Amino acid sequence: xxxxxxxxxxxxxxxxxxxxxxxxxxxxxxxxxxxxxxxxxxxxxxxxxxxxxxxxxxxxxxxxxxxxxxxxxxxxxxxxxxxxxxxxxxxxxxxxxxxxxxxxxxxxxxxxxxxxxxxxxxxxxxxxxxxxxxxxxxxxxxxxxxxxxxxxxxxxxxxxxxxxxxxxxxxxxxxxxxxxxxxxxxxxxxxxxxxxxxxxxxxxxxxxxxxxxxxxxxxxxxxxxxxxxxxxxxxxxxxxxxxxxxxxxxxxxxxxxxxxxxxxxxxxxxxxxxxxxxxxxxxxxxxxxxxxxxxxxxxxxxxxxxxxxxxxxxxxxxxxxxxxxxxxxxxxxxxxxxxxxxxxxxxxxxxx
Amino acid sequence: xxxxxxxxxxxxxxxxxxxxxxxxxxxxxxxxxxxxxxxxxxxxxxxxxxxxxxxxxxxxxxxxxxxxxxxxxxxxxxxxxxxxxxxxxxxxxxxxxxxxxxxxxxxxxxxxxxxxxxxxxxxxxxxxxxxxxxxxxxxxxxxxxxxxxxxxxxxxxxxxxxxxxxxxxxxxxxxxxxxxxxxxxxxxxxxxxxxxxxxxxxxxxxxxxxxxxxxxxxxxxxxxxxxxxxxxxxxxxxxxxxxxxxxxxxxxxxxxxxxxxxxxxxxxxxxxxxxxxxxxxxxxxxxxxxxxxxxxxxxxxxxxxxxxxxxxxxxxxxxxxxxxxxxxxxxxxxxxxxxxxxxxxxxxxxxx
Ligand SMILES: CC(C)[C@H](C(=O)O)[C@@H](O)C(=O)O
Ligand SMILES: CC(C)[C@H](C(=O)O)[C@@H](O)C(=O)O
Numbered sequence: 001x002x003x004x005x006x007x008x009x010x011x012x013x014x015x016x017x018x019x020x021x022x023x024x025x026x027x028x029x030x031x032x033x034x035x036x037x038x039x040x041x042x043x044x045x046x047x048x049x050x051x052x053x054x055x056x057x058x059x060x061x062x063x064x065x066x067x068x069x070x071x072x073x074x075x076x077x078x079x080x081x082x083x084x085x086x087x088x089x090x091x092x093x094x095x096x097x098x099x100x101x102x103x104x105x106x107x108x109x110x111x112x113x114x115x116x117x118x119x120x121x122x123x124x125x126x127x128x129x130x131x132x133x134x135x136x137x138x139x140x141x142x143x144x145x146x147x148x149x150x151x152x153x154x155x156x157x158x159x160x161x162x163x164x165x166x167x168x169x170x171x172x173x174x175x176x177x178x179x180x181x182x183x184x185x186x187x188x189x190x191x192x193x194x195x196x197x198x199x200x201x202x203x204x205x206x207x208x209x210x211x212x213x214x215x216x217x218x219x220x221x222x223x224x225x226x227x228x229x230x231x232x233x234x235x236x237x238x239x240x241x242x243x244x245x246x247x248x249x250x251x252x253x254x255x256x257x258x259x260x261x262x263x264x265x266x267x268x269x270x271x272x273x274x275x276x277x278x279x280x281x282x283x284x285x286x287x288x289x290x291x292x293x294x295x296x297x298x299x300x301x302x303x304x305x306x307x308x309x310x311x312x313x314x315x316x317x318x319x320x321x322x323x324x325x326x327x328x329x330x331x332x333x334x335x336x337x338x339x340x341x342x343x344x345x346x347x348x349x350x351x352x
Numbered sequence: 353x354x355x356x357x358x359x360x361x362x363x364x365x366x367x368x369x370x371x372x373x374x375x376x377x378x379x380x381x382x383x384x385x386x387x388x389x390x391x392x393x394x395x396x397x398x399x400x401x402x403x404x405x406x407x408x409x410x411x412x413x414x415x416x417x418x419x420x421x422x423x424x425x426x427x428x429x430x431x432x433x434x435x436x437x438x439x440x441x442x443x444x445x446x447x448x449x450x451x452x453x454x455x456x457x458x459x460x461x462x463x464x465x466x467x468x469x470x471x472x473x474x475x476x477x478x479x480x481x482x483x484x485x486x487x488x489x490x491x492x493x494x495x496x497x498x499x500x501x502x503x504x505x506x507x508x509x510x511x512x513x514x515x516x517x518x519x520x521x522x523x524x525x526x527x528x529x530x531x532x533x534x535x536x537x538x539x540x541x542x543x544x545x546x547x548x549x550x551x552x553x554x555x556x557x558x559x560x561x562x563x564x565x566x567x568x569x570x571x572x573x574x575x576x577x578x579x580x581x582x583x584x585x586x587x588x589x590x591x592x593x594x595x596x597x598x599x600x601x602x603x604x605x606x607x608x609x610x611x612x613x614x615x616x617x618x619x620x621x622x623x624x625x626x627x628x629x630x631x632x633x634x635x636x637x638x639x640x641x642x643x644x645x646x647x648x649x650x651x652x653x654x655x656x657x658x659x660x661x662x663x664x665x666x667x668x669x670x671x672x673x674x675x676x677x678x679x680x681x682x683x684x685x686x687x688x689x690x691x692x693x694x695x696x697x698x699x700x701x702x703x704x
Contacts, residue, residue, distance in 0.1 A: 137545075158504060190434035193435055193439065195505045242544070
């Protein structure tokens, strides 16, 4: 029987509540489709930080590196600065394991509600492919003349040929598996005149390898406007770390699914484990109440199974979610229902 | 009688069609409210570039500098690269005249249609205050190892204390003139860890001077989502050059007014002229057909009058636009009507 080794990091806040439901559904899928999941739990979080001064132990990356995938809840808690929590756990894993693709589906699910007027499931169904290791999130920068009128800060945005090409290739390959075969590039080469024209150059170059794929590109300002006005234009959208970050929150927002959106941090060559996490954060305001929506976590679990080669099981989970939503199954408050986190998890697990 | 000297630059494409309508309305307001406009026309554009090799003459800035304001149409044309057209005309004026505030109202006008479901004029009425001279649009950067696998580009984002403080001060002062007195800061300090934490620091510092103003801040990714989900949360939103650029396209998009949005590039100390331009571009696809919507240009004219101290005239123009839209006056195709550019301009001018 096939076996997959999963490192589980529930993290903070509602991550501790949604992760068990994700696992419940994964377990149901494993039994139905005949594979084993070998889970190793890690309690790394802002709580561990409070106790030990570290978000993860010094050998944390070493411990994770032999797993087949990482299943993450959410990271961050009030009182612990982002540069400690995020840059002590989330970002080092993304970079250290070269998870250079951050893949986020934007889909209007049947039965869920878009804030847009007159938009149905057929109008919103695309992927954001975000570069996940370089760009605007760089580690080169600093401050001069502190405390004076001359004070300034500077941070470099860095795009490498390797970094651009590999994420663009992923986007084109993804488009090739889809009906519309279209890739849209997010740029801002009219304003950001050193890095972004290079991005455009690499995009044009990569497009030559995929004559079957239609391409277009928009500056990020008008592209955000188009997400609202014409979400039906998009199939696969590729962007830098920052632009991808923005678009992959805006996309689920227009689809009305920000509470249930999933994401995959992928190392396509599988030279290191990939990581799967919901788009939502630790949500301190509702943590501890067990009312958080577990669908983002469960959907991320489906993306994980697909990455592990369990495509049938992955499709089954996604279809089950869509079916339960369409048929008015139990839903949490954010979707207008009364159910708790566990109710929704159980309903999906049983249906699987 | 009061006199204002206006430099008029219609620029490219539909700018040549909307600018005359802007002037028609300004002229009507001047007659009604008793002031003179002394106009100087400049034909600087991509056409001039084709003929002379320059977007503006070498002494262009000198010629503009004694005007009280600049009234701009649109800049850019296919075949002329952005770094020539925009960086040869628009950006040098913004920077050279220290127009450090780019102010853009986001307003759901009565009778115009938002793509959002169930949103009325009372829900969307805020300003984006964009830093207009530094940040991500910097002139420091370059490329190394061209043509090799090591190739990379780098561009610095620069925030100065002076640059942050002055635009934030403007935002707070603007909020003080409004009913809700709220300022929202657009940040991304969890991902962009040198420049954006500094932005947060300066924002917290400036807020101390305005105890009557409520503040909050969001990372740009979730802020874009909130623009779609909760546009009613916002009153004045302040952001860096790039974030302000994104938000000031997204804001009009959710308000359904991207074709009619106005903007002001302001030098608040009036040490140099300010510049007023619609948010839309030169629109090559419809240029020459005289069907472009002139409202963005006319509204920009109203912002110019306000800046010149003609508040009564400015209010009159804005109210006239709102009234004509609400009462089903002539409208261009983008707003579902049949009228031409000139029809709309004339209707507004007459009503003023
Ligand atoms: C044309 C471009 C350089 C410009 C900008 O990004 O500033 C435009 O998008 C704007 O918002 O005025
Ligand atoms: C928490 C933050 C650093 C992170 C990011 O910007 O990458 C988050 O917004 C995301 O999209 O996963």
